[in-house]
Amino acid sequence: MTRILDVPLVRMDGPIDGPINTQVTTQLRSYSKWAPCEQGVTMVWRDLSIYALTGGNSSTQHRGLKRIINNVTGVVRSGTLMALMGASGAGKSTLMSALACREAPGTIIHGDILVNGRKVGPFMHTMSGFVHQEDLFVGTLTVLEHLTFMVNLKVDRRMSQRDKEHLIDELIQRSGLTMCTNTRIGHAGDGKVLSGGEKKRLAFATELITKPNILFCDEPTTGLDSFSARYIVRTLQDLARQGTAIICTIHQPSSELFSMFHEVMLLTEGRVAFMGPPRDALAFFAEHGHQCPDNYNPADFMIGLLATYPGDENTSRRTAHRICDLFAVSPMAEQRDIVVNLEYHMAEKAEFDIEGHHGRRMRNLRWYKKIYWLVYRAFLSVTRDSSIQTLRIVQKIGIAITAGLCFIGAVDKTQKGIQAMQGAIFICVSENTFVPMYSVLSTFPQDFPLLLREKKSGLYSIGQYYIAHLLAMTPGLVFEPLIFMCIGYWLMGLRQTFYAFGMTVLAAIMSMHASTACGYFFSAVFNNVPLALACLVPFDNVLMMTSGIFIQLDTLPEYLAWTKYLSWLMYSSETMAIVQWENIYNISCPVEPNLPCLENGDAVLDQYSFSANNLTRDLCALCGFYVVFHFLAYLFLWRRTKK
Numbered sequence: 234m235t236r237i238l239d240v241p242l243v244r245m246d247g248p249i250d251g252p253i254n255t256q257v258t259t260q261l262r263s264y265s266k267w268a269p270c271e272q273g274v275t276m277v278w279r280d281l282s283i284y285a286l287t288g289g290n291s292s293t294q295h296r297g298l299k300r301i302i303n304n305v306t307g308v309v310r311s312g313t314l315m316a317l318m319g320a321s322g323a324g325k326s327t328l329m330s331a332l333a334c335r336e337a338p339g340t341i342i343h344g345d346i347l348v349n350g351r352k353v354g355p356f357m358h359t360m361s362g363f364v365h366q367e368d369l370f371v372g373t374l375t376v377l378e379h380l381t382f383m384v385n386l387k388v389d390r391r392m393s394q395r396d397k398e399h400l401i402d403e404l405i406q407r408s409g410l411t412m413c414t415n416t417r418i419g420h421a422g423d424g425k426v427l428s429g430g431e432k433k434r435l436a437f438a439t440e441l442i443t444k445p446n447i448l449f450c451d452e453p454t455t456g457l458d459s460f461s462a463r464y465i466v467r468t469l470q471d472l473a474r475q476g477t478a479i480i481c482t483i484h485q486p487s488s489e490l491f492s493m494f495h496e497v498m499l500l501t502e503g504r505v506a507f508m509g510p511p512r513d514a515l516a517f518f519a520e521h522g523h524q525c526p527d528n529y530n531p532a533d534f535m536i537g538l539l540a541t542y543p544g545d546e547n548t549s550r551r552t553a554h555r556i557c558d559l560f561a562v563s564p565m566a567e568q569r570d571i572v573v574n575l576e577y578h579m580a581e582k583a584e585f586d587i588e589g590h591h592g593r594r595m596r597n598l599r600w601y602k603k604i605y606w607l608v609y610r611a612f613l614s615v616t617r618d619s620s621i622q623t624l625r626i627v628q629k630i631g632i633a634i635t636a637g638l639c640f641i642g643a644v645d646k647t648q649k650g651i652q653a654m655q656g657a658i659f660i661c662v663s664e665n666t667f668v669p670m671y672s673v674l675s676t677f678p679q680d681f682p683l684l685l686r687e688k689k690s691g692l693y694s695i696g697q698y699y700i701a702h703l704l705a706m707t708p709g710l711v712f713e714p715l716i717f718m719c720i721g722y723w724l725m726g727l728r729q730t731f732y733a734f735g736m737t738v739l740a741a742i743m744s745m746h747a748s749t750a751c752g753y754f755f756s757a758v759f760n761n762v763p764l765a766l767a768c769l770v771p772f773d774n775v776l777m778m779t780s781g782i783f784i785q786l787d788t789l790p791e792y793l794a795w796t797k798y799l800s801w802l803m804y805s806s807e808t809m810a811i812v813q814w815e816n817i818y819n820i821s822c823p824v825e826p827n828l829p830c831l832e833n834g835d836a837v838l839d840q841y842s843f844s845a846n847n848l849t850r851d852l853c854a855l856c857g858f859y860v861v862f863h864f865l866a867y868l869f870l871w872r873r874t875k876k
């Protein structure tokens with residue numbers, strides 16, 4: 234059903250370079266089918282109030298809720314670039330997040346927000362983009378790699394490789410990043426990396442991949458020089474010209490930037506003080522006795538007028554409230570209300586199936602391909618930090634050579650050799666335990682903000698992220714112990730059979746995997762490295778004491794005996810000890826008859842409370858540690874993203 238409206242409703246084509254004319258002519262509009270791309274979007278919100286759960290109960294915080302947005306009504310349409318302005322704390326970010334359906338947990342929204350007549354919901358994540366104030370990227374990737382990753386995860390899976398490449402080229406060109414296609418995004422303090430303005434443009438390019446109908450930008454010009462800020466607002470103008478509806482919070486824009494917006498919405502203490510074209514804003518304020526002085530920045534003037542000044546709260550609040558009251562009964566508010574009420578009216582009459590429509594239109598990447606692309610990114614990130622990787626390998630080789638040289642000739646089938654052998658086993662186990670365990674502690678605290686943002690925007694699930702991360706780490710976790718054992722094992726003079734060597738390498742690799750799993754668990758539980766460290770240090774002391782090398786485990790007091798079963802060091806030490814001592818029958822004894830003597834391998838194992846029958850149990854236990862620690866780490870991470 235197509236309706237022909239004879240009241241101002243939607244403006245689809247107009248003088249985008251200048252302010253929008255609110256007296257718009259008739260517009261065709263169909264609400265019988267979901268067609269935002271074809272006909273443009275109109276987003277409206279009426280009497281919207283937003284509360285934050287405070288948990289407090291003071292007189293100003295009604296039933297533990299703090300009202301941040303107070304009965305706000307508004308509209309934004311395709312082709313409009315709207316600035317959301319107000320003093321700090323006016324509620325800009327809260328309102329914009331709610332409109333974008335990306336509100337913080339604990340936020341309560343009263344009132345409906347409609348897009349082309351439909352209540353906003355999860356579909357907003359596919360039909361809208363959100364450029365955050367703080368840019369978060371994997372800094373080791375280049376611009377091209379980042380966009381390749383994002384394009385593959387965001388676009389319809391039926392898109393051909395050629396079209397994807399074409400899209401990436403177009404995004405790079407449109408964002409003015411041609412010169413830095415192969416430049417690393419970088420972290421602060423890195424060498425040749427993107428500038429703040431380039432990062433912001435890359436953030437825009439990332440959001441434009443899906444050609445969103447509505448784009449939300451949180452302070453896109455903050456921290457940029459005037460040239461970069463102008464470039465960003467020009468880009469937004471271009472986007473609006475192509476039919477995107479854009480809402481953008483902005484702090485203290487220059488006069489030039491201010492005039493580049495088509496509409497401005499001024500907020501003060503959660504209320505609307507003005508909504509309309511920027512030039513009408515000055516006229517509105519002047520009409521009510523607040524004339525902006527010549528040569529004064531209009532944005533500064535209006536924000537200053539609406540701000541609450543410490544020490545003069547009552548007067549400044551009275552002024553701001555009076556302006557809000559005056560705007561609420563102004564002809565501009567009346568016109569806005571006509572559009573909004575009509576949208577609500579049409580929404581009540583129309584029938585549509587938005588989820589079904591979107592389901593039909595967009596086919597997400599299959600889960601295993603998402604894992605593939607996540608592994609690709611994680612692997613690039615790991616290998617790009619080549620200095621760290623090289624250092625770790627060099628460190629492993631250095632320790633293996635040093636330990637090997639220390640033990641050369643000491644490990645033999647004598648009573649002294651038994652102690653040297655157990656020492657060598659401890660080195661093999663501990664070298665593949667403590668360093669890897671501590672080195673992953675910062676993983677989740679570091680990755681969490683980006684992970685949360687990408688997860689919330691529906692790029693992937695926590696499970697996919699976790700599996701991909703493990704897969705990307707696995708080659709390193711095999712290679713490092715392998716290189717250590719290849720050098721250290723033979724230099725130390727451990728048992729010269731391939732079976733013994735293979736089993737020792739296997740135990741070292743499994744020990745490395747269990748240790749990193751434990752490190753991930755602590756990283757996920759605490760999400761704070763100093764706290765995780767404070768808890769891990771006592772834990773690893775217990776691990777060491779119950780490894781079976783320092784104390785005969787049978788002699789542990791009964792109430793502590795169970796702790797040995799929690800130590801994967803004990804399982805890997807026992808595995809290595811078994812393969813070194815099984816079927817050894819000829820350990821020489823001292824000449825003096827009264828001195829204690831361990832005559833064979835079984836006696837040695839017995840001395841350390843180990844048993845040759847435990848080999849399978851030990852390997853299974855090491856696998857168990859790996860699985861249980863990772864599962865718990867995943868659960869904690871998943872729970873954290875739900876908060």
Ligand SMILES: Nc1ncnc2c1ncn2[C@@H]1O[C@H](COP(=O)(O)OP(=O)(O)OP(=O)(O)O)[C@@H](O)[C@H]1O
Nearest residue numbers: 285286287299301320321322323324325326327328
């Ligand atoms: N979860 C919350 N609990 C309590 N108060 C909150 C919460 N979230 C926001 N607020 C309060 O609501 C008000 C508006 O916050 P908001 O971040 O939306 O303001 P803003 O206009 O975007 O400010 P700025 O320009 O400084 O970013 C502030 O006073 C803030 O302290």
